[in-house]
Amino acid sequence: MTKTIAVAGKGGTGKTTLTALLIDYLVRNRKGSVLAIDADPSTNLNLALGVPLYDTVGDVREETATAVGGGQELAGMSKWDYLDMRIQEALVEETQFDLLAMGRPEGPGCYCAANNILRTSVDRLSESYDYVVIDNEAGLEHLSRRTTRDVDVLFLVSDPSLRGLIAAARAAEVVSELKTAVGAIYLVVNRVVGDELPESLRKSIEENHLKLAGVIPADPAVNELDAMGEPLVKLPDDSPIRRSFEAILKAVDGDL
Ligand SMILES: Nc1ncnc2c1ncn2[C@@H]1O[C@H](COP(=O)(O)OP(=O)(O)OP(=O)(O)O)[C@@H](O)[C@H]1O
Ligand SMILES: [Mg+2]
Numbered sequence: 001m002t003k004t005i006a007v008a009g010k011g012g013t014g015k016t017t018l019t020a021l022l023i024d025y026l027v028r029n030r031k032g033s034v035l036a037i038d039a040d041p042s043t044n045l046n047l048a049l050g051v052p053l054y055d056t057v058g059d060v061r062e063e064t065a066t067a068v069g070g071g072q073e074l075a076g077m078s079k080w081d082y083l084d085m086r087i088q089e090a091l092v093e094e095t096q097f098d099l100l101a102m103g104r105p106e107g108p109g110c111y112c113a114a115n116n117i118l119r120t121s122v123d124r125l126s127e128s129y130d131y132v133v134i135d136n137e138a139g140l141e142h143l144s145r146r147t148t149r150d151v152d153v154l155f156l157v158s159d160p161s162l163r164g165l166i167a168a169a170r171a172a173e174v175v176s177e178l179k180t181a182v183g184a185i186y187l188v189v190n191r192v193v194g195d196e197l198p199e200s201l202r203k204s205i206e207e208n209h210l211k212l213a214g215v216i217p218a219d220p221a222v223n224e225l226d227a228m229g230e231p232l233v234k235l236p237d238d239s240p241i242r243r244s245f246e247a248i249l250k251a252v253d254g255d256l
Contacts, residue, residue: 003256004132004150009157010167011138014190016040017222018157019135020048020232021245027096031256032130034097037122039142043101045135046092050231055090056103057118064114083117087125100125105141119145140174150181153255155213160192162204169208184255186213188248193218214248216241 007019019036026034038045038053046053064083077085092099100122106115126132134151136142143151156171158164168187175182187210189197197205197215205212219241225234235242249256 005153006134007155008136013157034131035129036099037134038101040137056101058103060086152183154185189215191218216244
């Protein structure tokens with residue numbers, strides 16, 4: 001059975017950073033095979049992971065729409081086989097995990113038959129991994145478009161601000177209205193300065209019925225790597241962000 005773990009939250013709170021560290025955690029602890037899905041159209045999960053990216057599912061969609069619109073043959077294949085083949089080509093295969101970037105979402109006037117095939121194709125691909133880890137854009141567009149797969153664990157990332165927490169609470173609400181069933185929802189407050197969360201934030205977490213999995217400190221080592229364009233997986237083992245996120249993951253390990 002595939003476990004699906006998704007990371008969501010307000011813009012710029014650290015979703016991509018934590019997704020990369022989560023993937024690294026699963027790999028290091030030999031939890032099983034991992035498919036990383038970059039569901040943010042600005043596709044930067046590959047940079048955080050330090051792997052190349054050539055093609056996105058969105059590119060495949062556009063290219064197919066053009067081919068069909070222009071009446072071209074799809075390399076003599078059925079639409080199904082062709083799109084399946086192109087998804088395989090868009091898949092970045094690394095030794096420790098694979099990565100698929102969704103790229104630009106379907107726009108209005110999209111080629112819908114291709115879309116349905118692509119969604120089913122991504123779902124089917126996902127089924128062959130032990131873990132699927134999804135880095136979402138600030139909205140929950142990707143989750144709301146998913147077809148069959150449910151989400152086992154959703155991490156809602158917030159910064160230590162009331163606005164961040166309210167966005168997380170709203171995301172939790174939206175998720176409960178989706179077709180996608182979600183197992184556990186955990187709040188992670190990232191970039192916290194000092195050891196404790198201010199009382200106002202603790203109160204808001206309680207009032208919004210969010211389950212706090214833990215807090216992660218602001219870590220200058222992250223900014224240093226960012227400044228040099230280095231992947232986050234280069235963070236030293238004993239870096240504060242890595243250590244506190246690992247403690248959180250160990251605490252919820254039963255769900256992973
Ligand atoms: N614990 C941390 N300490 C210091 N800097 C951090 C920490 N977590 C994230 N950052 C930095 O904050 C910035 C935003 O992080 P990231 O890109 O992971 O957020 P995001 O939620 O994925 O953003 P977006 O909504 O744009 O996708 C990055 O420059 C990242 O290096
Ligand atoms: Mg991001």
